[in-house]
Amino acid sequence: MSAAPEQPPAPAAPPRHWEADVLLRDGSTAHIRPIRPEDAELLVDFYSRVSDRSKYYRFFSPMPRLSDRDVERFTKVDHDRRVALVLVLQGRMIAVGRYDTLRAGEAEVAFLVEDAHQGRGIAQLLLEHLAQAGRERGLEKFVAEVLPDNSRMIQTFRDAGYRVATEYEDGVLVLEFPIDATDTAIGVMQGREHRAEAASIERFFNPRSVAIIGASRRQETIGQTLVRNLVNGDFTGRVYAVNPTAGAVSGLPAYKSVTDIPDDVDVAIVAVPADAVQDVVLDCAAKGVHGLVVISSGFAETGEEGRQRQRRLVGLSRSYGLRLIGPNCLGIINTDPSVSINASLSQVMPPRGRAGFFCQSGALGSAILEKVQNRGLGLSTFVSAGNRADVSGNDLLQYWEEDDSTEVVLLYLESIGNPRKFSRIARRVSLRKPIVAVRSGRTTQGVPMGHAVRKIAAPPAAVDAMFRQAGVIQVDTLEEMFDVAQLVAHQPLPRGRRVAIVGNSDALGLLAADAAAAVGLVVNKSVALGAEAGAEDFEDALDAAIDDPDVDSVVAVYIPPLNVSGEEVANVLAAIGEQSDKPLVSTFLGVEGVPELLRVPDVAGSTAGRGSVPSYPAVEAAVRALARVVEYAVWLRTPDGPPPSPDEVDGDRAREIVGRLLGDRPGGVDVARDELRELLACYDIDLWPAPSVSTLEEAVAAGEALGWDVVLKATAEHLRERPDLAHVWRNIDGPDHMRDAWASLHELVGEDDSGGFIVQRTAPPGVPIAIRSLEDPLFGPVVSFGISGPMTELLADRSYRIPPLGSRDAAAMVREVRSAPLLFGYRGADVVDVGEVERLIRRVAQLQNDIPQVSGLELGLVLAGPHGSTVLSAEARLEQVSDARSDWFVRRMPTQPGDTLPS
Template sequence: MTAELPYPARWEADVVLRDGGTALLRPIRPDDAERLVSFYARVSEESKYYRFFAPYPQLSERDVARFTQVDHRDRVAFILTVGDEMIAVARYDRTGPRDAEAAFLVQDAHQGRGVGSVLLEHLAQAARENGIEKFTAEVLPDNRRMAVVFREAGYEVTGDMEDGVVTFALEIEPTAMSMAVMGAREHRAEARSVERLLTPGSIAVVGASRSRDKVGQALVRNLVLGGFTGPVYAVNPTARAVAGVPAYGSLLDVPGEIDLAVVAVPADAVRDVVIDCAAKGVHGLLVVSSGFAETGREGRERQRKLARLARAYGLRVIGPSALGIINTQPGLCLNASLSPVVPARGAVGFFCQSGELGSVILETVARRGLGLSTFVSAGNRADVSGNDLMQYWGEDAATEVVLLFLESIGNPRKFSRVARRLAQTKPVVAVRSGRFTQGVPIGHTVHRTSVPQAAVDAMFRQAGVILVDTLDAMLDVAQVLAYQPLPAGGDLAIVGNSDSLGMLAADAAAEAGLTVVRQAGALPPDATAEDFERALGEVVHDEEVDSVLAVWVSPLDRDGADVAEVIARVAGECTKPVVVTFLGSQGVPEPLRRYDEDGVAVRGSVPSYPSPDAGVRALAKVTAYARWRASPRGRIPPLEGIDDDRARSIVAGVLADRPDGGDVEGKGLDDLLACYGIDIWPAYPVGSADEAVATAGRLGWNVVLKATAPHLRQRPDMADVWRNIDTEAEMRDAWATMAGTMGEPERAGFVVQQMAAPGVPVVIGCAEDQMFGPIVSFGLAGVATDLLGDLAYRIPPLTDVDAAEMVREVRAAPLLFGHRGGEHADVAALEDLLHRVSRLAQDLPEVVTAYLQPVLARPSGLTVLGARVQVVPVEPQARTDWYARRLTRL
């Protein structure tokens, strides 16, 4: 009999269902017996019949024991709970070495919420961890809901009918289709969960105060004065009304339904509010209360419990320590924030974290005249994060541009996945504070990362995110994206009545990578509106021009209304972006705005910059994004010669011998890399000059003597390698010289290798980070590259476009393409090797670092002269979020 494994807490997960509600998914336990009986009593007779194929009104004691006592290997069961109530159960029972039978039962009231799909997703991941490759499931033909779950799962599914029962067979190995299905399900569910928070029909302010200087009153006042169209309730046990709003002693006393609870009570009272919200049927909470993770260890624990409790009861949480949320939708007019400043309605969604920064952002946005659709300050973001908001904005018709001010990133892998999807249809602009200090604000409970800044920036670029350094730069870019079309290319025309400002703009364009193809800067200082209309008309109709910068300064005391009218009209009628420096104004000046019938500034409005170089830099960022968006994303190419099962076995063997981890050496290293089609040029360790001579003789001479110790590789004086050794005398001379330079042979790690054909030396590597997961790097080998950090990075899996860009984006890349008469390297072979290292990194989270160095890239093929792979033990749940989506748990 198989021994029972310890309770696998790693399988516990907070999940979001189709309607946006949350639930706790976890393995079943023996103490769930009473909970299971209660659940089964609430299931309809029809659902019971579908599960057991016969009338089965109640479970026997034997049934209950069998269903709740599992070994977590051959018999696994998951339950889904909301609060203390079980709403679904799924299980598998192993029927063979690689096969298991799966079964599901969902309470009728919760059918249609996507429960079955979530359970299948997590049950399949648990099965894969236990070596199971295929599920079978028997379903009655009338059980259409379960049949749909299997057919739409994205796995390889086959079905047969016998004796009136349909048997489905599911190959549960993740596929491109199943991953796409998981991503789409996650996207829809999380978008819906945020929608419920940002579009409430009714709101209760818990902790509403009668004192004007209290947070609770400010929240009520801003909701009322902002014109919120739904009912607002105040919860205050000692008041009858707050700011003209009726007050109630508790949430449970409120007579109507409540969609959103805005919480402003002391931190230690928030837990009770969550319980009341669950009892009242509230959809979510906005917690502005402080006293959580920003206060230290006790506060972090309080914050963790808040998020877990809320999710367990089906609730999402914005906050704590949040400034609040704003939705300018005309049928809503929501200002559930502490800010009295609400920017005009527009098409920009804005996410930030700290409340203090949020106030500055709102005031700055309003001053610039940039319109917002929605604004969220998530504070410590114990639950709802920027990833969730991106999911929502991807579906929100009112949002066309997304701005993210990120003080930390809790789940970079998910950020990359979600941002890339969103950026394909809507531009995403991000500021990431702490880029160079790696600082994390107090209250943000995230893992530290050792990933170099260049790799983090590459992740943003790979996802299509426009990364800027400051809030002003973000708003500069947002003005173009919100009101002007995307450029078709990087050719810029400059029109203006100032030669000096025109030259400043041209210099900025050259620095930013734009090409000035027309510079009509010869307009006189006193140019008229007609002069501008003529000059602008010429450039916007020029097919060689992709974007236009107009500069107008007045040497006299003129308001420029006639010039503004011309610029606005020309810009509104053309399909190219037009930006201006108009009287040194910043934002979207009134004379340059175009309005719809509701008085909202719309596309065709012209953004202005106080100096032309700021406008040019914004155009350059938008141009780079337009180029990314128009470029093919590529595909993940199939690779021949991959044996990932054997690779895992090799790694497991190394860790069995060295439980704390270490380098994979000798034949194990050769075999591991061979599993991914990577062959290492043979190297033979030698411990003395005699051994070196004997080894070189067996190889037929023309060899190298090389020091392989990590601290000696790639020395600037190249003393770590002695090449073209052809005789015994030459070898002994090389040995004596290198031993004198490098020290003891044992520490130097001397090896003898056959001379390889010459080529351009490159280094390809990967590393595993606890936040980012695997990261692949590429660069040319050498001390100069190491010192300058001339490396390209990407997050696997790599598409063919990713690999091609990596090879070409390093500054030393011309050496691979025939620089100064050199030979053109086999770039296709390099890209193939990048894909193989990427696949290794993706398959093996135990590989903490792997470097192929140097790799000689020749005109035909390449040679891997050296490699180092280091493995460490990892938790079984490492990276399971790739194959079973869950909310991040603190």
């Protein structure tokens, strides 16, 4: 009996991160994943819906149907040399893209998109994900053959941001392009991401029709409140009530299901029991609804069962192309008179204003809206995201960046699901609009139960640094957020830190001056007008302060005498505030907010126009808010040089070294000193040689090899960074001197020490500093700086930044540690070469940014002197990573921990 033929090995499973939810150009969702053998039926069905013209463009010949052999060839790939990705929507395949390796480093790429879905950016998405898969598989270049009249596909390749070369061959256009992730290609991808995410949010804020699913006739119910708020808020679109048992709700005809509504529905507000929400999703998908606002509770905030229900809700919504706000949320508001939608549980419709507000807490949402109304601040739009299962603050930032009616962004954050993306978007938005943020749990790192986020390995100080680096005005309380918001929404930004104080109360003037000094402002002018000062006195003093070139902002204090309304002084403040190009803040009658007397009319319909003067009940609050805005203005006006050019380092060589050192070590490896010297040299960091020695003879030989004038140093952990330097013997200039040093240090260390000794050249004197970096699973690269020594560790005196770093970030890192004066001539010492310190920080940041396999790097002892820096010790660890930062190079929607992605 002959042996059975040997079966080919089964193809390896594709990487898990190749599967993701994605956002299309129009703001709807879909699912991308590797093709599977069991997709044969889906593929045949998909191909039957593709037009003959699209088939011809794909295969260059009529091909009306796929043979069984074709189906098998297209669905069975090895996920290495042959990779195919499909886009799935509502359980149907709507596009497929693939590459087939031609030769080492090169593959041919092709796409086919169902005609009904062309023009939605699907080919660009498939190309991004195929290019990332190709890079992970060692590919360097894609080629594509395209018919000359297939202009849409040609444009897809040209718009991708890659360098495309073309040539004609037998009547076919051959495109070739390297797929390395250039800054241009990444910029193109991020631009598409921005437009898609903004479009998805625009659908929520500007609906033409809204269905309330769970509308109720019973008073004091959620369903009744939603209907009443929509109608009373003068929504300009159509409102539909959905209730399977009622004929009408609040005068509106009621439909048994959203599918029974005869007209289109843009947004559905869902207020049904949690276990019924999934059926609502299916009905909304069948109806063609664009987005869901799920008010219903009973999801992740209730425990594990609720978390599973929430994961299924998000997966189902995205698989049917729907975006989701909530669940367990308060709702959304748009005060634009052309929309005027209050699709929330709050009976307060805030006045029209310039601020967009995002919060996660539904419980706080109503209180926030009441506070906004009481202060006369006004909002453009408002979102309470609840459990933030899908739509997040990042999505709102993308929308508000281009929204002309939003000039200030307010964020109340209880968790950050993707801080790396937040940092990138916030940096860009802050250049155009101020972002004011409160982040709860800063000290405890606590996260509300409904928020499924991964743990951040970086310390809390790194998160605060990320906000500063992005230009975000981070404040400690909601009250302080409103204090800052009413200033940036109505007054110009200051040019600097110099302040004038004008008032009719000496006591409050002194309090203002003390508060200014405490927050880093400089009082250049203080005018005490006396208790009887009138409107003319204030006008003269304020005009003089505004016109003074040594004044950047003005604080006005007015406490009226008895039986005086202060209206005349208010008119003066409002007139000067409207005309001034410098910010004017006030403590006017102890009023909080933007009082009517100090408001300037606004042509755009806002409650208070530009130039309105904010008031604070306490002068300290006014000064604190002004100081926050000054810091933002300084950040905005400080030029930031670009990160180091890739041409200045040898990144390819560094990656080769890392690949060689890691090899097949799944557990990672600590890098030996000589290999670390080689790696650091690729980034122009010179780690001084320090041979380890275990005997006196080896120590003498090392001293001779280094040319003497060396040090002998004990490396035991408990001796490192000792301020008395007892474990270091300096200036050894020969064998005899080395013998004395060896004997003395052995006596200090003891015979049982396992730390050993090293020999090193004597370094020039300098201030000891330490530069570290790590790879955080959420942040990606993080870099820190501080003065070396145990006191720095005890006091946590370190600064942090998120690479890539420009010159502004590196300079700020050096200067913001409390021990920074040691670098700038403290007590008559030499000023160190700070430029070289900044260069080292930027080089370490660039290395960490370029090579995610570096799980940690520490330049533990660098001596910074007046003529340069000497890197004396360094350590590094490498670890294998499978999907490191893949979301930097492709668009993918975030998943929650433990998510099971839909088919």
